[in-house]
Amino acid sequence: MKEIDRIDRKILAAMQDDGRLTNLQLAEKISLSPTATAERLKRLTREGYILGYHARLSPEKLGRGLLVYVEVKLDRTTGDVFDAFAAAVRRSPDVMECHMVAGGFDYLVKARVKGMEAYRTFLSDVILSLPGVRETHTYAVMEEVKSTARLPV
Template sequence: MKELDRLDRKILRALQQEGRLSNIELAEKVNLSPTATAERVKRLTRDGYITGYMAILSPERLGRNLLVFVQIKLDRTTPDVFDTFAEAVRQSDNVMECHMVAGGFDYLVKARVAGMEAYRTFLSDVFLSLPGVRETHTYAVMEEVKSTGWIPV
């Protein structure tokens, strides 16, 4: 895998900022020919630096007003409990992110739901019904101060 140079980094920054740039617009932003730009984007994708593109949607417009973080503690940390938990999380449309963590609990989950009633249903249907879940702690977000997927390049 080739080391990232200054132009690769400029391309990555530009695409993070606006993933819908045409190749010509991107080439102008990074001061390269469209052909050279397209080749670099192909290489960056092939090498795994670019993993996909997506639109950023409005949770409010889509009726997903409540953002919650949930700490999950398991009573057993065995492969079957981990697998069952992971599969339940993958099946839930409400879960945006789920991370196995080191520390005082096992998983940190970020989820979006319509409101508190929908959250109660989600909590009981997805987590509390699973074998191995010992306790949960929920943190409802009152204000999103910063939310970004930006990675410094």
């Protein structure tokens, strides 16, 4: 895999700003020919620098206005419990992200639900029913100060 250069970084930054840029618009933005731009974009995608494109949706308009983070502590930290927990989390449409972490608990779950009543249902039907869950701590987000998927390039 080739190291990325300044022009590749300009492409990545431009695509993070607007993933709907046409090849011609992108070429103009980075001052490169459309053919060379298209080849670089293909290579960046092929090599895994660009993972995909998506629309950013409004959680509020779609009835998912409450954002919660849930610390999950498991009763046993064995491979089978980890595997079962991960598989169950992947099936839940309410879970946006789930990360195994080092520290005082095992997983940090990020979820979006309609409101507190929906969260109570989510907690009892999804989180507490997951394999091996011993303890949880929930943090309801009062205000999103910064939310981005943008990486510095």
